[in-house]
Amino acid sequence: MFDSLSDRLSKTVRNWLGQGRLSEDNIQDSLREIRLALLEADVALPVVKIFIDNIKAKAIGVDVIKTLSPGQMLVKIVQDELTLLLGEKNDALDLAIKPPAVMLLAGLQGSGKTTSAAKLAKYLTERHEKKVLLVSCDVYRPAAIEQLATLAAEINVDIEASNASEQPLEIAARAKLRAQKEWYDVLIVDTAGRLHIDEAMMHEISALNAALNPIETLFVVDSMTGQDAATTAKAFNDALPLTGIILTKTDGDARGGAALSIRHITGKPIKFLGVGERVTALEPFHPDRLASRILGMGDIVSLVEEAQLHVDKVKADKLTKKMQKGKGFDLEDFRDQIAQMNKMGGIQSLMGKLPGMGAIPANVKDKVNDKSFVQIVAIINSMTPKERRDPDILKGSRKKRIANGSGTQVQDVNRLLKQFYDMQTMMKRMGKGGKGLMAMLGGMGGGMPPMPGR
Amino acid sequence: MFSFLKKKSPEVVNSPTTDTCELEPIKPALEGNINLDEPVIAVKKSLLSRFRVNLTKTRHKFTDQVANLLLGKKVIDQALLDELETLLISADLGMEATQIIIKGLTQNIARKALTNPDALWDALRRALIDILTPCQKRLDLSHSKPAVFLMIGINGAGKTTTIGKLSHYLKAQGLNVMLAAGDTFRAAAVEQLQAWGARNQLPVIAQQTGADSASVLFDAVTAAKARHSDVLLADTAGRLHNKDHLMEELKKIKRVLGKAEPGAPHEICLVLDAGIGQNGLVQLEKFHQALGVTSLILTKLDGTAKGGIIFAIAEKFKLPIYFIGVGEHVDDLRPFNAIEFVDGLLPLMTL
Numbered sequence: 001m002f003d004s005l006s007d008r009l010s011k012t013v014r015n016w017l018g019q020g021r022l023s024e025d026n027i028q029d030s031l032r033e034i035r036l037a038l039l040e041a042d043v044a045l046p047v048v049k050i051f052i053d054n055i056k057a058k059a060i061g062v063d064v065i066k067t068l069s070p071g072q073m074l075v076k077i078v079q080d081e082l083t084l085l086l087g088e089k090n091d092a093l094d095l096a097i098k099p100p101a102v103m104l105l106a107g108l109q110g111s112g113k114t115t116s117a118a119k120l121a122k123y124l125t126e127r128h129e130k131k132v133l134l135v136s137c138d139v140y141r142p143a144a145i146e147q148l149a150t151l152a153a154e155i156n157v158d159i160e161a162s163n164a165s166e167q168p169l170e171i172a173a174r175a176k177l178r179a180q181k182e183w184y185d186v187l188i189v190d191t192a193g194r195l196h197i198d199e200a201m202m203h204e205i206s207a208l209n210a211a212l213n214p215i216e217t218l219f220v221v222d223s224m225t226g227q228d229a230a231t232t233a234k235a236f237n238d239a240l241p242l243t244g245i246i247l248t249k250t251d252g253d254a255r256g257g258a259a260l261s262i263r264h265i266t267g268k269p270i271k272f273l274g275v276g277e278r279v280t281a282l283e284p285f286h287p288d289r290l291a292s293r294i295l296g297m298g299d300i301v302s303l304v305e306e307a308q309l310h311v312d313k314v315k316a317d318k319l320t321k322k323m324q325k326g327k328g329f330d331l332e333d334f335r336d337q338i339a340q341m342n343k344m345g346g347i348q349s350l351m352g353k354l355p356g357m358g359a360i361p362a363n364v365k366d367k368v369n370d371k372s373f374v375q376i377v378a379i380i381n382s383m384t385p386k387e388r389r390d391p392d393i394l395k396g397s398r399k400k401r402i403a404n405g406s407g408t409q410v411q412d413v414n415r416l417l418k419q420f421y422d423m424q425t426m427m428k429r430m431g432k433g434g435k436g437l438m439a440m441l442g443g444m445g446g447g448m449p450p451m452p453g454r
Numbered sequence: 455m456f457s458f459l460k461k462k463s464p465e466v467v468n469s470p471t472t473d474t475c476e477l478e479p480i481k482p483a484l485e486g487n488i489n490l491d492e493p494v495i496a497v498k499k500s501l502l503s504r505f506r507v508n509l510t511k512t513r514h515k516f517t518d519q520v521a522n523l524l525l526g527k528k529v530i531d532q533a534l535l536d537e538l539e540t541l542l543i544s545a546d547l548g549m550e551a552t553q554i555i556i557k558g559l560t561q562n563i564a565r566k567a568l569t570n571p572d573a574l575w576d577a578l579r580r581a582l583i584d585i586l587t588p589c590q591k592r593l594d595l596s597h598s599k600p601a602v603f604l605m606i607g608i609n610g611a612g613k614t615t616t617i618g619k620l621s622h623y624l625k626a627q628g629l630n631v632m633l634a635a636g637d638t639f640r641a642a643a644v645e646q647l648q649a650w651g652a653r654n655q656l657p658v659i660a661q662q663t664g665a666d667s668a669s670v671l672f673d674a675v676t677a678a679k680a681r682h683s684d685v686l687l688a689d690t691a692g693r694l695h696n697k698d699h700l701m702e703e704l705k706k707i708k709r710v711l712g713k714a715e716p717g718a719p720h721e722i723c724l725v726l727d728a729g730i731g732q733n734g735l736v737q738l739e740k741f742h743q744a745l746g747v748t749s750l751i752l753t754k755l756d757g758t759a760k761g762g763i764i765f766a767i768a769e770k771f772k773l774p775i776y777f778i779g780v781g782e783h784v785d786d787l788r789p790f791n792a793i794e795f796v797d798g799l800l801p802l803m804t805l
Contacts, residue, residue: 036549042731045544109754109782110610110727140782142618142649147642150663154641195757222610226546226731228759249609252694254733277609277639 022059022074030074031056041255041294044230047264055081079291085260086287087269094215094243095128100179100187102212106205106240107220108232109193112248112274114144116220117190118151119274119282120246125157130185135160135175137168137208138192148190155279158184168192168204172212189214196235206239218271220246221262229258230265237266247285248274257294329424331388335380338373375408379416382406391417530563530574538578545799546762548732551769555581579800585765586792591774593749593789595629595720600678600686602711602718604636606704606741607725609692612753614643616725616779617687618650619787620751623777624685625654632683634674635660636667636707639691647689653784657681667691667703668710675714688719695740708745723749723776728761735766742771753779756786760799 031052038048059077095101103120105113117134124130134152136159138144145162152159160175172189179187189212194201209217219242221229236242245266247259250273263270270285380388382405387394394402394417403410535556542552558581562568568577595601603620605613614637621631633651635658637643644660651658659674671688678686690707693700711718724747726734741747752761755778764775775790 039543040549040732042546042733045540108729108757110612112610141615141646142653143642143646146645147640150641195754197758222727222729224608224727224731224733225729226734226759226763227544228546228729228757229731231758232729249694251697252608252733253696253736254731258731 022062024056024060027056027059027074034074034078037295038257038260041257042224042226042229042261043257043294044227044261044265046230047261050264051081051085051260075295079295082260082291082294083287086263086290093124093271095130095186097215100133100176100184101216102176102179102187102189102214103216103218104189104191104209104212104214104240105218105220105246106191106236107193108195108222109141111193111220111222112246113193113220114138114147114151114190115277115279116218116246116248116272116274116282117148117188118155118157118279120272121152121157121186121188122155122279123272123282124186124188125155131183132186132188133158133160133175133179133182133184134188134190135171136162136190137171138190139164139166139168139171140192144190144192151279168208169211172208176212187212196232196239202235202239209240216243217241218244218246219262219266219268220248221258223247223250223256223258223273224252224254225258227261230261233262233265237268242266242268244269244271246270246272246274251275251281255294256290259290260294331380331383331391331420332385334420334423335377335388338377342373375406375412376416376419378406379403379408379413391420530568530571534571534574535560535563538574542762545760546731546734548735548763548766551585551762551766554769555585555765575800579796582765582796582799583792585768586775586795588772589750589764589768589775590790590792591749591776593721593774593776595624595685598715598717598720600632600675600683600715601720602675602678602686602688602715603721603723604688604690604707604711604719605723605725606690606745606747607692608694608727608737609640611692611725611727612779613637613692613725614646614650614689615782616751616753616777616787617647617689618654619779619784620777621650621656621687622654622784623787624687625656629684630682631656631685631687632674632678632681633658634671634686634688636671636674636689637691638663638665638667638670643689643691657683668707671707672710672714675711675718679715695737695744701740701744704741704745721748722746723751725751725753726761726763727759728752728755728778729757729759730763732763732766734763735770738767738771738773747771747773749773750775751777751779752790756780 034055035048035052038051039045043051055078058081059074062073062077093101093103105117105120107113114136117136121132121134124132134148134157136145136148138148139162145164149159149161160171160178162171162175168191175187175189178184189208191205191208192201194205196202217240219233219236219240221233225232245259245262245268247256247262247270250256259270270287270290273283273285275281275283379402382402383391383394387398387402394413399410399413403413406413538559539552539556542555543549547555555578559568559574559577562577563574568574595603605617607613617633621633624631631654633647633656635644635647637647638661641663644663648658648660650656657677659670659677661670661673667690674686674688677683688711690704691700693704695701708719708722722745724738724741726737730737738747738750750764750767750773752764752775755761761778767773768775777787778790778795780786780788
């Protein structure tokens with residue numbers, strides 16, 4: 001499938017690895033890659049353009065933190081900006097009015113309004129202990145009213161009966177009256193799916209909105225929507241005073257770029273995510289998670305933040321200098337890097353945050369464990385300083401002594417040495433650009449060097 | 455050179471508006487209440503004009519953009535090509551299909567085969583038509599009796615509505631059609647299909663919600679054989695392609711159908727929402743991998759969504775696209791036609 005943004009960026013930044021500052025010249029290619037990645041994630045084009053301009057303004061002149069590659073720095077800027085644009089975490093529903101709080105759901109056909117209405121009712125009943133009344137004003141689609149009635153029975157929430165021969169406005173007015181009379185806290189009004197260019201239907205929904213005077217008018221939209229999301233969102237936002245967005249079908253594997261378009265165009269908060277077919281599958285919205293997903297990557301930002309926090313900068317610099325002077329990467333450096341990795345929560349937690357790691361089967365992941373690193377450190381600790389600096393001198397009797405000293409077998413020592421030589425080759429190949437731990441992790445993401453494991 | 459472009463484009467801009475005005479008074483009647491006892495009578499307005507109106511309405515914005523792009527341009531330059539690329543992407547064509555098209559155009563420009571924006575426009579049209587032409591095939595259900603037509607897709611793509619419209623279409627062709635309510639999961643999906651059956655006066659084989667979908671469909675095939683139906687249209691529950699257990703359920707349905715009638719299902723049709731973004735391709739890949747999809751139907755083309763993902767799909771899979779859905783009415787299902795589709799996207803602006 002598509003390359004993740006971080007993979008794409010690493011391709012474009014390879015040429016300017018030595019540069020310590022992001023500039024107009026060196027980010028040009030990267031910006032193109034970001035643009036493509038956003039488009040492939042279905043972010044609408046006008047939004048992409050504005051977004052790229054923002055990134056450009058923010059990135060130029062930024063100093064690259066030594067432990068990061070410029071590409072990672074750029075990814076961080078992009079993700080921060082995305083998170084910012086996607087808005088606040090979980091804007092709560094506004095229930096602070098004289099009951100009933102009316103909530104009106106609107107959207108295109110098949111976006112998930114009826115299912116969301118039931119999920120929302122369940123959520124409000126259970127989490128907020130509200131007395132909820134549901135009503136369907138969908139008199140057009142066959143069996144739409146029955147669908148909501150079935151769901152209402154399933155979640156044990158009251159529903160105002162309606163039928164397809166009535167006018168939506170009549171149904172809504174009757175439901176609101178009942179909600180007032182019978183002291184319901186919340187009235188959730190489901191409506192028929194409609195196209196934003198269907199004037200008669202758009203007129204109907206604004207009339208409904210005017211009559212109900214809802215405290216929440218929620219736009220329900222499929223997270224898999226393509227470029228058209230921008231057009232649709234704009235039309236609904238123009239016709240209705242939207243207060244928020246429900247993003248549905250987010251349990252699929254679409255990147256969900258539509259969320260960014262809709263959020264940007266309407267300026268309204270995304271309040272909930274539909275995460276499955278069951279009536280409980282409704283979650284408050286987390287902008288950071290969605291940002292990662294749009295970019296198609298793991299939680300690289302928190303990885304970057306941890307790197308900033310935990311990596312011993314002095315040691316990393318020392319290694320970088322050493323590499324630049326042309327001196328080899330030795331076993332002592334190897335040990336230091338393992339120690340730094342442990343400071344960052346160990347290999348398993350790091351792998352969870354690396355992009356592309358989701359695709360690795362669990363049994364392979366399990367083979368890479370922190371325990372095997374303990375053994376490596378023990379073996380290295382059993383060597384003399386001279387041996388650590390120059391492992392070539394290790395012959396049979398030395399290996400036997402080291403194995404005994406570390407409580408391992410000669411084979412384990414040999415395996416470690418092989419891994420070490422592989423890594424040394426890799427480090428040499430990286431040459432002057434070697435950036436210590438991060439470069440090593442980058443290499444691991446690409447499938448090399450062989451992981452220690454048993 | 456551009457005189458006709460300049461002359462023609464205002465018409466292109468205006469015509470949808472006029473058509474919309476014509477259509478408006480009819481609309482409420484079309485979308486009126488569904489009364490099971492009185493099937494909605496087909497509106498006499500010509501099908502083709504309905505389709506044209508809906509499709510033109512859909513596309514005029516895109517066309518305007520392209521026309522604006524070409525107007526006032528004397529030479530083809532990189533900026534123009536970049537803009538075209540951008541436009542194709544914004545129609546949901548996706549990077550791969552877009553780049554193939556742009557690359558082809560660029561090569562022709564390099565060979566001096568394209569020298570002005572008019573020629574570029576034509577070449578773009580031709581390229582788009584060429585991609586879709588292999589997909590333009592007529593649905594032929596005469597090989598087997600009953601022909602079992604299995605409808606699959608993600609939630610809310612429009613499977614049940616499409617079955618309703620397709621059953622009307624097939625019945626009008628004199629075929630003996632039966633419906634099977636294989637969506638036993640979603641609340642009131644069975645009732646929704648039954649409503650369509652009643653409206654089109656067709657038998658519907660159904661059990662209650664929660665029943666085993668494969669067993670409902672097995673019974674339906676048996677019933678279709680007993681009643682000598684020509685076609686059995688089998689609905690299934692919407693499912694996301696990344697839910698393994700639901701994909702396994704579909705595989706089981708396919709196996710069970712094969713047991714009920716050798717060779718069944720004869721068609722496995724994926725229903726795609728025209729509004730879908732790049733995930734449409736992933737959907738097809740996953741469903742194809744699990745079941746072997748044999749054809750496509752593209753729904754909801756009456757909005758502003760361009761359905762451009764089918765270009766990417768056609769590039770990769772060359773599956774027949776039998777129909778497109780252009781509205782909620784029972785008549786709003788049209789055989790897919792590559793030239794008509796591209797005409798909606800980029801009308802013939804030169805003579």
